[in-house]
Amino acid sequence: MEFSVKEENLVPRRRHLHMHPELSFQEKETQEYILKELKNMGIEGKKIASTGVICRLGPSSGPAIALRADTDALPVLESNEVEYKSKNEGKMHACGHDGHVSGLLATLETIKDWKLTKGVVGLFQPAEEGYHGARKMVEEGCMEDVEAVFGIHLWNTLAYGKIGISEGPVMANSDRFTIEITGRGGHGSMPHDCADPTLAAANVVLNAQQIVARNLNPMKESAVISFGGIKTNSFVSNVIPESVSLCGTVRSYEEPVRCLVEKRLGEICQGVELLNGLKADYKFVRGYSAVVNDAIGVKMATQAGQKVDIAEVVPAPKVLSGEDFYYYNQEGKVPSCFIFVGSAINDGVIRPHHSPEFDIDERALLVSAKLYCQIVYDNCR
Ligand SMILES: [Zn+2]
Ligand SMILES: [Zn+2]
Structure with a gap:
């Protein structure tokens, strides 16, 4: 590592954002904060995608590399009693996006005085948590001239000191469905006069599990089908209900x-x-598509990751969570890599993403900033 990261603001910025979480497409204060921090560094940021920010360093046109940080929080009530606890009750940075913003700000602060021969685009993207913020960023032109794009996610099932990188799919197609079963209700003692939707619902639930068990190739294909709810329209011991609603992912x-x-x-x-x-x-609704890392993006990320002195590169944890980062690679046209930076606090307590107990090992912020800086150092000078 031949440069030093401007790391003194990594933790304070993350904590400031953690205390002021905002939900998807409501990141107004976050947007102002990012613009102000960039301005203090002498970088001009521009508003994009309603509540996002974009900036460019290096040559003002021509090929560039893009680095992404998502900015939104979740409707979760924080249970951590920490000095940087959320001040917006019922909202919480429970996925680590506060750390993503802080890591990207430190990166831009570090590289802003470098002699860049290639552009570096900072993407502060709103509304990752289910609201397709990345699509809006792309629609508004954030990928113009971008020849490779990288995203980092702080990740709590990965230990601090690990950088998870893998080729192929690393985040899943994330879809949902609803099934409304309408039968004929009646007396519980006279099922022959009814068309029982509860029995039908039970058949659906059981048979659905056979899709994974009997239609997919166990050597190479994977999927999860989970029912999130089953609801009968009545709930009485001696009544066969009229209808049953099911939903799942x-x-x-x-x-x-x-x-x-x-x-x-x-x-x-x-x-x-x-x-x-x-x-x-039956209705099937497509959500986010899989995030698929390609060979070029993976090579660039791995080469940089191997130079980060405080971490080692390991295979990415395969997870079936959803992510809208896939919009940036434009169906494989732009090399890309979505990277996991281990942020688990090593005390035996599990702090899952999206849970009220979520928190990170803040040393991971420096890992992510070093990694982003190294990608720029290797490819844009
Ligand atoms: Zn999340
Ligand atoms: Zn996330």
């Missing part, structure tokens, strides 16, 4: 697997209609 890595699950769930609903003599109205 489907996670997968590959597009063919995603399509197969979508189709088979529909076929199960059709089968149940026939079997149970009722209506099963």
Whole structure:
């Protein structure tokens, strides 16, 4: 490592943001804070995607590398009793995006005086948590001239000191479905006069699990189908209800697997209609697509990661969470790598992402800043 990162503001900035979390597309104060911090560094930031910020260093046009930090928080009530606890009750940086912003700010502060021969674009993206903020960034032109894009996620199932990088899918297709089963209700003692939607719902739930167990190749395909809820329209011991609603989520890595699950769930609903003599109205709604790291992006990230003196590169933890980072690689046209930086606090307590107990080992902030700086150092000078 031949440079030193401007690290003194890493923790204070992260803590400031942690105390002032804002939800997706409401990141107004966060946006102002980023613009102000950039201005103090002598960098001109511009508003983009409603509540996001974009800036560019180095040559004002021509090829560039983009570094992304998402900025939004979650509707979670923080339970940590820490001095930097959220001041916005019911909102919390429970995914580590406060740390992403701080890491990218420190990166820009460090590289701003370097002689850059290639552009560096800072992407402070709003609304990652389910609201497709990345799509809006791309629609508003953030990828103009960008020839490679990198994203870092602080990650709590990875130990501090590890940088997780893998080629291929690292975040999942994240879809949801609803099924409305409408039968014919009646007396619990006279099922022959009814069309029982509860039994039909049970059939759907059980058969759905056979898709993963019996339609996917166990050697190379994976998916998860989870039901989030089953609700009958009545809840009385001696009444067969009129209708049952089901909802759930489907996670997968590959597009063919995603399509197969979508189709088979529909076929199960059709089968149940026939079997149970009722209506099963099925809707499959696509959410985020998988984040897929390509060979070029992975090579650039790995070479930089191996030079980070306080961490080592390991395979990325495979997770079935969703992420909107996939919008930036434009279906494989722009090399990209989504990188996991280990942030678990090593005290035996599990602090899952999106939980009220979420917190990070703040030393990971320096790892992420060093990694981003190294990518710039290797590729833009
Ligand atoms: Zn999240
Ligand atoms: Zn996140």
